[in-house]
Amino acid sequence: MVAEVAVPGGGAALSRARAATLVSLACGMAATLLLPAVGLTREPDRWRLAAGTVGLVAFALVLAVALYAAVTPEPPGRLRLRLGYVGVTVLSVPLVAPVAVGAWPTWAWLGAAVVGGVPLLAPLRAAAPAAAGVAAVAAAVAAATGASVGRALLITGGVGLSVAAVNGFQVWFFRLLVQAGQGRAAQARLVAAQERLRFAGDVHDLLGHHLTVIALKSELAARLAADDPARAGREAGEAQRLAATALTELRRTVHGYRRVDLAEQLTAVGEVLRSSGVRCTVVPPAGELPSEAAIQLAAVLREAGTNVLRHSRAGWCRIEIIQEEHVARMTVTNDGVTAPALPDRHSHGLRGLADRLAGAGGQLRTRCADGVFTVEATVPTAA
Numbered sequence: 219m220v221a222e223v224a225v226p227g228g229g230a231a232l233s234r235a236r237a238a239t240l241v242s243l244a245c246g247m248a249a250t251l252l253l254p255a256v257g258l259t260r261e262p263d264r265w266r267l268a269a270g271t272v273g274l275v276a277f278a279l280v281l282a283v284a285l286y287a288a289v290t291p292e293p294p295g296r297l298r299l300r301l302g303y304v305g306v307t308v309l310s311v312p313l314v315a316p317v318a319v320g321a322w323p324t325w326a327w328l329g330a331a332v333v334g335g336v337p338l339l340a341p342l343r344a345a346a347p348a349a350a351g352v353a354a355v356a357a358a359v360a361a362a363t364g365a366s367v368g369r370a371l372l373i374t375g376g377v378g379l380s381v382a383a384v385n386g387f388q389v390w391f392f393r394l395l396v397q398a399g400q401g402r403a404a405q406a407r408l409v410a411a412q413e414r415l416r417f418a419g420d421v422h423d424l425l426g427h428h429l430t431v432i433a434l435k436s437e438l439a440a441r442l443a444a445d446d447p448a449r450a451g452r453e454a455g456e457a458q459r460l461a462a463t464a465l466t467e468l469r470r471t472v473h474g475y476r477r478v479d480l481a482e483q484l485t486a487v488g489e490v491l492r493s494s495g496v497r498c499t500v501v502p503p504a505g506e507l508p509s510e511a512a513i514q515l516a517a518v519l520r521e522a523g524t525n526v527l528r529h530s531r532a533g534w535c536r537i538e539i540i541q542e543e544h545v546a547r548m549t550v551t552n553d554g555v556t557a558p559a560l561p562d563r564h565s566h567g568l569r570g571l572a573d574r575l576a577g578a579g580g581q582l583r584t585r586c587a588d589g590v591f592t593v594e595a596t597v598p599t600a601a
Contacts, residue, residue, distance in 0.1 A: 230554070230589075231533065232399050239392045240289045243338070243385060247281055250331040250381055257317045257324030266316050270324065273313030277328065280306045281335050288338040288389050291396050300339050307332050311355060319363045326370040329356040333378025334385055342386035349379050402495045406527040409490055413524065425464055432457045432464070480512040480519075484537065487523040491535055496526065496552070501538040503546065511546045511597045514578055515539065518571055518595040522550040525568070530554040530591065544600040548593075555591040568593065 254274060261267045280302050287293040310328055317324040329352045336348045353374045360370035435457040442450035484500050491498040507515070519537070526532050531554035539548045572582040580597035 230531070232395055235392060235395055236289050239388055240285060243285050243288065243388055244282075246381065246384060247285065247331065247335060250327075250334055250377075251278060251281075253327040254314065254324050254331065257314075257322040257327070260318040260321045261324075269313045270317035273310040274328070276306050277310055277331070281331070281338075284335055284338040288385075289392055291393075296339065303335070303339060307352075311359065315359045315363065320365065323356075323360065323365055323370055323373060325359045326356045326365075326373040327377075329353070329370075329374035330378035330381065333374065334381025337382050337386035337389055342382070342390065345379060345382035345386065349375050349382070352378065405495075410524060410528050413520075421468070425468060429464070432460050435460070480507060480516050480539075483516045483519055484539075487519055488537065491523060491526060491532075496532045497534040499534075499536045501536075501540075503539040503541050505541060507539075507541065507546050508599050510578070511599050514575060514580060514597045515546060515548045515595060517574070518548060518582065518593065519550070521568060521571055522593045525591075525593075526550070526552045541599065544598060546597050546599050548595045550593045551590060553590050555586055555589055571595075 251274070258267060258270055258274070261270060280299075283299060284303060287296060287299055293299075311325065314328050315325040333345060333349045333352050336345045340348075353371050356370040356374040357367045359365075360367045435453045439450045439453035439457065442453065481502060484502055488498045488500045522537075526535050530552055532552040533554055535550065535552040537548070537550050539546065541547075568582065568584060575582045575595060575597060578597060580595065583594045585592050585594075
């Protein structure tokens, strides 16, 4: 079994794709190495057999590392691995070329494996010049050992480029999946940042005017304090009234006490999740909920939607609101969770929402099982 390794921007599906790609590449290259290994079975001289075995095993080891690097985004030491790949290939010429001379083109088959492994460490376009260089070595080995030069060129060039094309496509497709996963993660971060900017803009619009007027009236009251104490007192009282009004409006904004359209919120959250690649199913309530219940559930909905984007690698999400006797119940369920989400330091989080619902006579429960996270909120609907 191939161990799953976390891929940036990916989830369980991408980890499985990584494992499948690694297994496919490994099986293909193992089959390619079986052909030069045939030469070992046809070599009667034990010293040549030992030398050929060393050369083949050394190449197999560096190839195994190259396979792992091919499905690891930005692996460390790629340049050293390329130099090692070239070094082992050069070393294999004196070790493997004499094996089964006249009976089997051992090094030509190894050369095909060398060309086939090039896309694991370099762009696919590098396979052609690599094939030309390796084919030249295979031709020289064939000429020196009295073997067929044309057969060596056909094996190294034809078979090697075919294997390189298959390997290059698999590596390209896997990296395409990684880029898609990273794009989805970046989109989720962008959505969260946009929501914070929207909230910051709302707070700025709400407080900017009030604070400007308060500052002007306070300055005026300070100037009038000596000459017209009565007017200065009125201006100070007006500044105090504006401050109280601003504080009240700010509290309403932060805690979501302003009138909200729950159906609108459901549509907006569903669209955001779908745009981020999450299959989202929304089941709205059968009828219209009381204003206070809608406000409370809308706040939970926004926080739960943000958690799906920022704290999971969800593939699906289901949002359902049902109205029972004197109670409205909202359930938000999503997959792709490895651990329960912690409250964000810039927001109240689910813990703050639980306290808020408790104050309104409601309740908030969360649970996480088998990678599925569920948020369940209940609020009273009776007057």
